[in-house]
Amino acid sequence: MSEKKYPMLINGEKISTKQSFNVVNPSTGEVLGQVPEIDADSIQLTLKSADAGFKAWSAKTPAERKTVILRYAEVLEQNSKRIIALLRAETGKPQDNAEYDFGMLGNCLRFFVEEMERLDQPVLHDPDGRFMHYMLRQPLGVCVGMLAWNFPLLNVAYKIGPALAAGCSxxxxxxxxxxxxxxxxxxxxxxxxxxxxxxxxxxxxDHEMMKNMLKSDIPSMVTMIGSTRGGLEVMNAACTSIKHFSVELGGNAPVVVYPDADVADAATKVVDLKFANCGQVCVSPNRCFVHESVYDEFVEAAKARAMEVEMGPLISEKARAYILGLVESAVADGADVVCGGQAKDGEGFFMEPTILANVVRKMNVAYEEIFGPVLPIIKYSDSDDEIALANDTQYGLAAYVFTTNLKNGLRAARDIQAGSVCVNEPHYSVQLPHGGLKQSGVGKDCSRYSLEEYLTLKRVSVLVD
Incomplete structure (x- = not known):
């Protein structure tokens, strides 16, 4: 795929600037293309254009918006092969992962159009019978979204789906x-x-340049998918005026495997999710707590499954070096490498799927977000509080529990501090809310709860007596 220039899109026009930077294929290290470095003039043009776009789009009826949004989904799907090929080149994703990433565009656009039609605007009770009170939902305004690299098109879909359906730019x-x-x-x-x-x-x-956009009073919402540190910087910069925030930030997802769990099934599902997208998933299992009575069985089952895994590359050499450093540090502190643990020879930023046993909580790999193909397995006993172990983190995005005991499952789901808890099988879908607690963010992606964030909630009272 030859190198080319990819301009920005501002007010329906392709815009370039004096400076640009390279985008690299992580499978080969080769330059794929160049994109513009935004400047101050482009930021002002973007803000002005988005404001005008909001006024035009919000003035259309929901039915008119629906027609255009569904047409957009069709146009994207007509260009799927070309876009998926480019996505694979810039991410290194396997074909099935890239197809899933792209497929979320159509799924989200269609889901949120339908969800907009299902949202209620209730009439409220008036105790004196003098007024009719009702709730009115209206488009919020201009929304600025800062997106992550692990699922580029899914991240776009999570933002344009609810924004367009609600009438926002x-x-x-x-x-x-x-x-x-x-x-x-x-x-x-x-x-x-x-x-x-x-x-x-x-x-x-240039983060400082982008802060000029965040500081403007034109945006009504700032939304983001990224690290907790990045989210703090973005929110701090944007607090020059009152804005809505919806940010999905860092994660450190625990897995709790109870002694009564179906161990082979749990190991398979944990490994499959852990090494999906080379471990570069915000909800990836990061700390796997396994009861001592089934620990060895789980480790062996996880190893067997990991040997079947095929992964793409990590996003950069810097990312790979960081993750290899976590492995090296853990081994130095007493962890055992069950499988993997090394970079792969040859071009690109590939690494072996890695499982670490005999990990303890003091190790960096047990409390830092890994964001790579390393599964630390930690032993716990009856004397431990497994829920406290799961909650021993500043993050609270996702968690996983494996048990055949209903009481264990319900108690863990209630007490683990995370935005989502999946019992006996990881599960994510556009109709289910996705977001975190604690330092993993505020607000939701997916579901009607996300759509509501792009709408105002206005109370109207009409005197009728």
Whole structure:
């Protein structure tokens, strides 16, 4: 795939700037293309365009918006092969993972159009019978989204789905690591009939420059998918005026395997999720607590499953070096490498699927978000409080529990501090709310709860007597 330039999309036009930067294929290390470094003039143009786009889009009826959004889904799917090929090149994803990533665009666009029609606007009781009170939902405004690189198109879908259905305009900044397929998605908005300025997509590495956009009083919402540190920086910069926030940040997902669990099934499901997307998943199992009575059985079953795994590369050499450093540190502190633990020879940023046994909580690998293909397995006993172990983290995004005891499952689901708890099988879907507690963020992606964040909630009272 030859190197080319990918301009930003602002007000329906492809915009370049004087400076640009390279996007690299993590499977080969080769440069795929160049994207613009946003400048101050482009930021002001983007803000002005998104404001005008919001006024035009929010003025349309829900039925008119629905027609355009469904057409957009069709146009994207007509270009799926080209976009998926580009997505694979910039991420290194296997074909099935890339197809899933792309497929979320159509799924989200269609789901949120339908969900908009299902939202209620209730009439409220008046004790004196003098008024009719009702709730009115209206589009919130311009939404700025800062996106992550691990699932580039899914992240775009999570933002444009509810925003477009609600009648908002968006300014999206994809990750500097993986902006190319996202830009191609944005270019197709005009073909689908979206008014200019409704979808704007910008690129840039200069965080200080981007803060100028966040500081503006034009955006009504700032949303993000990324690290907790990045989320704090974004929220701090945006607090120059009152804005809504919806941010999905870092995770350190615990797994609790009870002694009564189906151990082979648990090991298979944990390994499959852990090594999906080379471990670069926000809800990936990060600390696996296994009861001592089934510990050895679980480790052996996990190892057998891991030997069957095929993974793409990590996103960069820097990411791989960090994860290899965690493994090296854990081994130095007494952990055992059950399998993997090394970088793969050859071009690209590949690494072996790695399982670590005899991990203890003081090790860096047990309390830092790994975001790579390393599964630490920690032994616990009857004298331990497994729920306290699971909650011993600043994060609270996702958690997993494996047990055949209903009481254990329900108690763990109630007491583990996480935005989602899956018992006996990881499960995620567009109709289910996704978001975190504690330092893992605020707000939700997916489901009606996400859509509601892009709408105002206004009470209207009409005197009738």
């Amino acid at each position: 968006v300014i999206l900044k994809p990750s500097t690591e993986t902006p190319l397929a996202s830009l191609e998605v944005a270019y197709l908005a005009k073909e689908a009939g979206l008014p200019d300025g409704v979808i704007n997509m910008v690129t840039g590495r």
